[in-house]
Amino acid sequence: MRSRALAEVLARTDGLAAGYGRVPAIEGVSFEVDSGQRVALLGPNGGGKTTLLRALLGELRPMRGQVEVRGRAATVPQTERSRLDFPVSALDVALMGVLPRLPWWRRPGHADREAARTALERVGVADRAHDTFGDLSGGQRQRVLIARGLVQDAQLLLLDEPFAGLDVPAAASLESLIAELASEGRGIVIATHDLRQARRWDSVLCLNKRQIAFGEPDDVLDREVLEETYAGAIIEIPGSDHVGVLPAHHH
């Protein structure tokens, strides 16, 4: 493996099973994220992608197996889940990233505001800092939530379908931001439906209620694995040797 000895392991699971009731939503998940790596998380809706992200955040306890996360992890959720009519500015949302370090009665101070501003600048939305979060475009909202993760000082960023609903230019510029953040040594797990993106990243985890495969994209992404991951819901792309996934919404 490429310079595995030098890269720092940021997160590792071993035989992980996790879920909400008594029956685990995911089983047998053994993978790892090194610093500087982008890991694609592929799987159908309901296949357990969000469950795995929650287990990595420590919100779900493993039913079996182990989860180890080094340093802080931050989540970048789909923004449709947050209230877009809620009266907060982009700066307010980024500033929420300081909460884990503050005792419950303390309010964010001047230095915290500066940190939030710097993070917004880093992800390229400093000019929208005082706009209402819900008024921003989908790509800008993702950037603000990534800024929140940077304010949390997270080494591991967990992105839950960040490209959903973005147009082509917005998706491309978000992808280059993700590449920059990885090059700074962060580990980034990205739930996605886009196989072409996944092929460009460092490793791929295929999940359909259990781990189907994990490894480098070229080793993992063959027809057999994809059929098992998406339970047959895949199509041939005419004129290429690639296959596409039906549940995804491509632009």
Place this chain on the structure above:
Amino acid sequence: MIDFVTDPLGQEFIRRALLEVGLISLASGALGCWVVFYGVSYAAESLSHALFPGLVIAALAGIPILAGGIPGIAIAALAIAMVGRVPGIGRDTAVAVVVTGFFGLGALLALSPDSPPGIQSLLFGDILAPSDADLRIAAILAAGVVLSLVALHWRLLAVAFDRTTAGSLGASPAVADVAVLVLLAGAVLVAAQGLGTLLAVAALVGPAATARVFTHRIGSMMVAASLLGICTGLIGLYLSYYAGVAAGAAIAGCIVAAYLIAIIVSGLGSLRGRIAMPAGATS
């Protein structure tokens, strides 16, 4: 004209009523914003009804009515929690059963022939006649609510913004929910003393809903809601003084009128914007 404004202020009972209105507006206005965003308006209504027997018993015993309201609201909350655990009864039904049960009990006590006259004012409040002890307890409760909101602000914000990820930011949704309900109990107690158990919820929900129409940040919304509460309370008191109508009902009426004016003005504004836009595009 000056006399029209200053005349009522010369009256001791109006000055005390203003103080009471200010305390209600501070606590209810600021908390009301969270009541709106946490969707607990029904809980506010339920709590204010269920604490009624506590107020009646205090009034019959001749102690400050808030001294009866505090255990009253605690017993009501406990009863709701216990009945909610009975299998086969939904939470909604449990709340309805407990609230009507408690409210009926309070009415039974208040309307019996042996009760002293004036006790019915607990239903609609008696903002013109708070005792010193009433004002003191109300001030302590209002200060407690406002200070807690200042301290908890960012955590309440994170949970209201996105419950699913608030936990990963160190803001527990369960703790935030309980905090909002406990503070709600405090604010309801303050409001019920002045406006009565039937009108208290107007002070909690009305100014916040009005402020929501024309503010874009939670902080300014809380300040605006408190100021709106004070203004509508002031107008209501003057209305009561000059027109001889019941003070609590006049204040509640002003709160509702302010909301109606706000949505009509904002509706006209967006209508004008829509008419102006195509005209600008063609020129």
